[in-house]
Amino acid sequence: MNRRDFLKKSIAATTLIAGPGFLLSSCKGNLRSELMNIDKISGTHKDLDPAGYKILYYASLAPSGHNSQPWFVRIISKTHWIIGSDKDRWLRTVDGSNREVLLSLGAFVENLVQAARVFGYTAQTTVIAKDRFDPEVVTVRLLKTKATDIPLHRMVDRRTVKSHMLSRELKVSDINDFSKLVDDHLFYFPAGTHHAELMAKEAVENFKIQFDNEKAMAEAADWTRLREDDVKKYRDGLTTDGMEITGLAGWYVRHFMDNKDVMGKTFRDKGIEKIEKQVKQGAGWLVITSAGNSVTDLIETGRRFQRMALTAREKMIAIHPMTQTLEEQQGQKNIKENHDTGMIPQFMLRVGYLDRYPDPVTLRRPVEWFIKS
């Protein structure tokens, strides 16, 4: 190791240890508000009405694994679209079965359906994919109807939150509200209960397994956007802000580390430390289950998750999906042994109240980038 590398690694270690609480007033502005200013969404596309463009913009604010945004939209006509699964955006190592791709597409569909109502359309959706790897997944037909007043800001303001969760148990009324939105496919395990402890342990164990897996790390590195130029160029993936590496640590990582460093020991060690700290915080775990594993089940489950996630901010509840347990063989095996068949966990979510809800930071590709005419 030369002197520059040594210095680089030592500073990285120190700043990463300082973690998210350090210098919260980050050393840069929020690119999300700069590049995706809501007032700027008067964009157009030759095959879409202005309302159609906006509906797809709101749909694209959906969450996705690694912020891979695995969707494309084929425009058949102004009121007939096909939502597709973009194979160049699949996470072939950690999500080899495309389970998370379809959950993410489900979240996209939910935003689309809700946004369509606001612009005076009922979006009729039909799942057409038979297989998890089919490129065309859901057809959408827009039928003119009376506009409904659904708060679009929920889509704009929703975000994943991983830090500063309080340990206070979730209120029964909040659990009941969430449960209704996911059609009762919800389980809550408060922090400190045996099951919550098991879930925390599995989250850490399976995270470590993944961090030891060179292919999984290479995939994560591929989806990591550290430099501001890359963030602007790709508008997807894992950014320092999205990973909640803030303040001086974020500044250091953005300026002195590159994607190769994501696979290095410092990044891995600090990542594990961070996860170990995170699972000790919060009100426990929510699990969203499904009865089956078909494409339709997964799209529906992604929609349910999103319905719930869209109301989390007004409840001051942070939601942090921790998916490694569902991705790794060891996690899957332990889950199978501990659950009845017919109740398949699809989302493992660490949750907790916040005192202050942070603004969204992850970027999205502009609508015209994911349209295929």
Ligand SMILES: Cc1cc2nc3c(=O)[nH]c(=O)nc-3n(C[C@H](O)[C@H](O)[C@H](O)COP(=O)(O)O)c2cc1C
């Ligand atoms: C199916 C799915 C799985 C996810 N798994 C994880 C995860 O394991 N760890 C994590 O930190 N975030 C996870 N996320 C959150 C995404 O990283 C996040 O949605 C994405 O980066 C966009 O950020 P946003 O939710 O703040 O808009 C997951 C999201 C989805 C939809």
